[in-house]
Amino acid sequence: MYKVEWSAKMESLIGPYHEFIVEILEFVNQEPKFSIKTESDLEVLVKKIKELKEDESCNYKFLDVATRTNLKNYIRDLKYEGENLLSKYNEFNINYREFLSKDWEDNTQYSKELTKAFEYFYTDLIHGKIFNDTVGESNAIREFREELTLESTCPYCDYHEMEFDSASVDHFIPKSQYPLLAIFPQNLVVACTACNDRIKKEKLYLPIMHPYFDNLDEYFYFTYKDNIIDIEFYDYVSIKDREKVKNFFKLFNLKERYNKYSKRKLIKLKKEIQRNVIKQIKDIENISIDEVQFKIREELDDLYADISKYKKIDALTKLKLDYLKQMKEECFSDLIS
Numbered sequence: 481m482y483k484v485e486w487s488a489k490m491e492s493l494i495g496p497y498h499e500f501i502v503e504i505l506e507f508v509n510q511e512p513k514f515s516i517k518t519e520s521d522l523e524v525l526v527k528k529i530k531e532l533k534e535d536e537s538c539n540y541k542f543l544d545v546a547t548r549t550n551l552k553n554y555i556r557d558l559k560y561e562g563e564n565l566l567s568k569y570n571e572f573n574i575n576y577r578e579f580l581s582k583d584w585e586d587n588t589q590y591s592k593e594l595t596k597a598f599e600y601f602y603t604d605l606i607h608g609k610i611f612n613d614t615v616g617e618s619n620a621i622r623e624f625r626e627e628l629t630l631e632s633t634c635p636y637c638d639y640h641e642m643e644f645d646s647a648s649v650d651h652f653i654p655k656s657q658y659p660l661l662a663i664f665p666q667n668l669v670v671a672c673t674a675c676n677d678r679i680k681k682e683k684l685y686l687p688i689m690h691p692y693f694d695n696l697d698e699y700f701y702f703t704y705k706d707n708i709i710d711i712e713f714y715d716y717v718s719i720k721d722r723e724k725v726k727n728f729f730k731l732f733n734l735k736e737r738y739n740k741y742s743k744r745k746l747i748k749l750k751k752e753i754q755r756n757v758i759k760q761i762k763d764i765e766n767i768s769i770d771e772v773q774f775k776i777r778e779e780l781d782d783l784y785a786d787i788s789k790y791k792k793i794d795a796l797t798k799l800k801l802d803y804l805k806q807m808k809e810e811c812f813s814d815l816i817s
C-alpha cells in the first residue's frame with residue numbers, strides 16, 4: 481500500500497540475476513543451435529561451454545555454474561526454442577511498467593520446457609551454493625527477504641507486520657504465465673504469506689499498481705461509514721489510475737479483508753481518543769462545547785503525528801490516518817456525543 485523504494489542494497493543483491501539471465505540467453509542465441517533433438521546435443525553443448533571457459537575474452541559467469549549443476553540441461557532445452565528469447569526478455573525489461581499499465585502486451589505462447597527451465601532457475605538454482613558463490617552474494621535471495629522484512633509491513637496489505645519467517649518472495653507477474661520474469665529483479669516483491677501464498681497465488685489483473693513504482697496511498701483514501709470500510713479516490717486521479725488501484729484491491733482481496741479484520745482497530749482507536757479527552761476534561765467545570773472540540777482537535781492532531789511516524793512500520797497506518805482525517809472533517813460529531 482506504500483511504495484517500496486528500490487535501494488542500492490536490493491540492486492546489489494538481486495541485480496546480478498538479471499545479468500545472469502542475459503548471459504544465458506545470449507549464449508542460447510549463439511552456435512551451436514539445435515532444432516531436432518539428438519542424443520549428443522548435451523555433449524556438444526558442454527564442449528562449447530568448456531571452449532568458452534578457456535577463452536579469456538569471454539567472461540560469462542554462468543559457464544562455471546552450468547558445468548557444475550543441472551543448468552546445462554535446461555540451457556540445452558532452451559536451444560530448441562524457436563523464439564528469440566533474448567529479444568523477448570529485453571522487451572520485457574524495457575516494457576515492464578508498460579506491461580503493468582496494459583500499454584504493452586506479450587502474447588507469446590511459452591513452451592513447457594521454457595517454463596520448466598525458468599522454474600528451475602528460481603526454485604533450485606538461485607538458492608544453491610554454486611550459483612551464489614559464482615554470481616552474487618552468498619544466499620542473496622535470503623538476504624533480500626531479510627532486508628525487506630525488517631521493521632516493515634506487507635507492501636500489499638499493510639495489515640501484517642512482516643517477519644522473516646512469515647514472509648515470502650512473490651512474483652508480482654506470475655512466473656507460471658510469464659516464465660521469463662521468474663528471476664527478473666523488479667518482479668520479485670517480498671510480501672506476507674497471506675497475500676502471496678493464500679490470496680494472490682497465480683492471479684493477475686491488469687492494469688495494476690506496483691509497489692516499486694507507485695505510491696498507492698496517494699491515489700485514494702479510506703472511509704468508514706455505516707460500519708463499512710470503503711475507498712474513495714482523490715479528484716485528481718485519472719480513470720486509468722483508478723482502475724489500477726481497483727485491480728490491486730481485487731488481487732489481494734483487500735476490501736473484504738479490511739472489513740473483516742480491521743474495523744475493531746478503528747473502534748479501538750476511537751475509544752482511545754474518547755478516553756484521553758475525557759481524562760483531560762473531567763475535572764473542568766462548565767466546559768463549553770468549543771473547549772471540548774478544541775481538546776478533541778488537539779488529541780486527533782497528536783495521534784495523527786504519532787501514527788505518521790510509523791508509516792510502513794506499524795500495521796494499518798494508512799487506514800488509521802484516513803480515519804482520523806475523516807473524524808476531523810466531520811467535526812468529530814460522533815466523538816462529542
Ligand SMILES: [Zn+2]
Pocket residue numbers: 634635636637638639640671672673674675676
Ligand atoms: Zn500482506
